[in-house]
Amino acid sequence: MRYETPLPLVKIGLRLCMYLLLTLGLTASLARADEPRLVIADAQGDWGPLAPWLHRARGPGYVYTSFVFDTLVWKDTQRKIRPLLAREWSSDADWRCHHFTLHGRARWHDGQPLTTADVAFTFEYMQQHPYRFVDLSRVQEVHTQGNRISICLQQPDRLFVQRVAASLPIIPQHIYAQVADPARFTAPEALIGSGPYRVADYNRAQGFYRLVRNEHWHPGQPRYREVVITRLAPQAAAVAMARNEVDVMSISHEYVDLFRNSGAEILQTPSNHPYRLLFNHQQAFASIRLRQGLAHAIDRAQLIQLAFNGHALAARPAYRQQGGLAGLNAYPSDLEQATALLTAGGWQQDADGRWLDAGGNPVELRLIAAPGAERLVQVLARQLTDFGLTLSVRLLQDVPLTRAVQQQQFDLALLSQSHQGDPDRFRTLLTGRHARGDQYLANTRLLELLEQLRYQTDPKQREHTLLQAERLYNADLPSLPLVNPLNFAAQKPGTGAAFTPQGIAMGIPLPLNKLALFAPETAATEAQKAP
């Protein structure tokens, strides 16, 4: 008897294998696209309810709110602008009017469709009730036509799409139209947005958020079914990450080794929030030579080594932290040069090495800073004391620090501000209107250059003007950026968190870019058009 050919068996076997492979493949891709949960650990935990006017004023508050509320466009982790609520956009040649076309698929979390009426309403409402993070002061009028919305400004602004459209959360008209005071509107409807996740649970005392997936997110289904943000101390988070309970956390440099030893992947980026030493250029440090002399007396390498354990960069002594030192004075640590300049500025050293001012009295400087800069302040104070100056140091919380700076109750102030994002911030930081700005109005040429910068649209021209302005700032030195700390994050390998160059939206140095974290497969292949 001949055996029946094993062919049917082989066929069945092959078919089974095929099915098996297919199923495996499907589960694998589904497993990637449909993972149960992303757990973000946060040292503070509670950042307020995740709505535009309710979240706390710092970076994480805005970033978590961006999970719930979408913007017109969004910067991805390659700094490219991607479509989000708007499918295409363009700007007029004179950069005064900008046009966006919505793709019309977006819905609010309560099911209502998102239309251009909502976008127009957002602009109008936010001009009446200013939202701290986005400046809409230059918007003149907004026209809608079907799916297209045009926003015209009072003056040309080439960076409108990057500055405003990529950071402005769109709010629902049908909910906020009746709200008179958005800062006191805490009903559950305040949290209805159009983003990839919506808030299901928020526990303030525990510092705990549970966000549930928005199945109808227009770019596609977000990767995780839930996102959980929970308060954990870094030590506890390291243990939890080793046990696969926590996926990602922003950490300070002290815990890098702890997390690395727990098997986490460490990401880093320059924070571009440098610490700068602000001189009181209207009183004690009115002379440029004194300011430059003091700059030469500071040893930045020692500051980085001792205060940050090496985890910081020497700040570029100008506004922007990228770019070389061409044309700028780096003010290297040089005690002889410092002595010469201080002497030229009118001070003298007595027999003990103490510095005396023009009137023969010992120089006594008041140094103020925030408590977060404590170690830096101690090392800096030690350097200046060793150099012969007498210092009195005060660590002030946010509010009294701002007051002291505004009322000039200091001689030296150590401040940290964002130096990325909106390029116009250079002007506001330097010439006033900013709560902790330099308020340096003595150099008229510098003021002219900064005014010109506001209205220039040609990139080459802007670069040239900016560089000139930075050179003047560097020479006059109303403030001196000292160190640019590095920001770190720890994540379980495969989580997909990454820092965005120049920061998320308006410059927030966190690794939680929603397009990178929650990317559905389709978003990666969508074509995008640049203006």
Place this chain on the structure above:
Amino acid sequence: MRGETAQTSARATALRCLRPVLDNLPALATLLICSFLLLHSLPGSQADALLTSDLGVAVTAEDHTRLQARLGLDRPLWQQFGSWLGGVLRGDLGYSRLYAAPVAQVLADTLPWTLGLVLVALPLSLLTGALPGLLAGMAPQTGGAKYLFALVTLLSSLPGFVIALLLLSLFGFTLGWFPTGGGISLEARLSGQVTLADLIYHALLPLLALSLHGSVRYFYLAWGLAQQISRRPFIRYARHRGIRGAGLLWRWYLPNAMPELLSRLSSSLPGILGATLFVEVVFSYPGAGALMLDAINNRDYPLLQGCLLLTGGIVLLGNSLLDLITTILTDRG
């Protein structure tokens, strides 16, 4: 006749319990006024706190004055106090701009955690201090009693936060037997189901720290009381009859020492509240301690006033409650 005396004694008890409350109400009122004035003399105002941000848009002086007006901070102080007081009497403790929620809600979220610690630590510290104290005081000449006394003296030299720190580092980090912080575990937060076992597990070290810190004064008190009681004749007779050890402690010493011990309970309430603040900070426990620090730093006046009002209220109510319990127990003999 019996009915009358029962009625009058009930009323007398009620009056006796209300007396501390009524006595202390003027004190509470003065405290509130003083703290209100103090808070408003702190440098910087709430408007500053709300407008400060390292990323935000630049603010002008007009924005600032407008916000001050919206917050009602430009009215004269007595008017602000008056409107706050009026709100409190209506049950509205104000709105915390920092936490974007009504003050009552913010306090209600954190209060159970702090109250839980305080209410359990109070009797616990009494027991952990009084029982060893009585035991040692019964036989003060023995070596064991002397060692115990020295140990407690050592304990009395440690501030509350140091005890908490030692417990945390030893049992939390080194041995890993207990969690290193938080109120409930991560799993409980994720699943939304909080079990009593989990709560107790996280509260154990903080409670231990608080009780150890609070037990010292009861130890000394019980030690002295035991020696006093030992001199009384009926104890000598009991000893002659052969009663010793635990039986002696429970049935003879403890009931006699209880009234004195209980009377000290109410005066230790402010002390325990203060120590709870430090313990919460060390253990990252989600109580009112961190809340108050935050409120002070951000000049959130309504929240701070609410916290002070609440603390004073807790002490007042705690005092009268303890007085009530003491009277009931002493009346029963």
Place this chain on the structure above:
Amino acid sequence: MVARSLLLLICLLALFCWYSDWPQPQMSSQLLHPPSSDHWLGTDALGQDLLARLLQALPGTLATALACGLLPLLAGLLLASLSALAGNRLDRILLKLTDIFMIMPAILPLMILAALLEPGLGTVIILISILSWPDDFRVLRAAIRRQLFSDAVLTARGFGAGPAYLLRWHVWPVLRPLLEALFLQNARRSVMLSAGLAFLGLTDPRMANWGTLLLDAQQQIHHAAFWWMLPGPLLAMTTLILLLNSLSPEERKHQA
């Protein structure tokens, strides 16, 4: 005896440190090094020698203990004497005033005032004294009143002695052991309170204080450095408080 000579030794050491400015901890690049022959207690996160930081805080701590032991006592004594002699109204007002202080845990107004004043050494002393005098006042008031009804005082009164004479010769001397006990109790409490304030980060960080050292230790609790950053300030504080304890009259009675 031993306790007294030890305390004297510590005071001398503190005076020496104060005048000679000797322990000036240098920041070095040896961050968080364990104890070695160069650094007997190891180094902290800025590379400073921990033993030097410990000694640097000694004069301030002793000054706090001394001043905060004395000031509330004097204030309490004065006010208690006045209230015992001057009659009902003043007495009632002062009692009501102390009620306000008794109702609050001391740390709360301390925190608020610390935020207001950003205190250095002198301000901390004033703040703690302000919060300590009500306790002393109450105890002294009760003691003085008891004393004013004693036989000796009543006899002296019968002979026409005035209030000042009574206080000076019949009341205050008898209170001496109580005053000593209160002084030491205040001193102990002030050491713990000032360390607590520094631990919460509410005092000037450049003011050397053992509480700041404990705060630094806590920040390294995940690191082995915790185990050499903790014992120094812990033992120093315990030793000081125990020494103060052993000087009190009841303790001396125990040892006698």
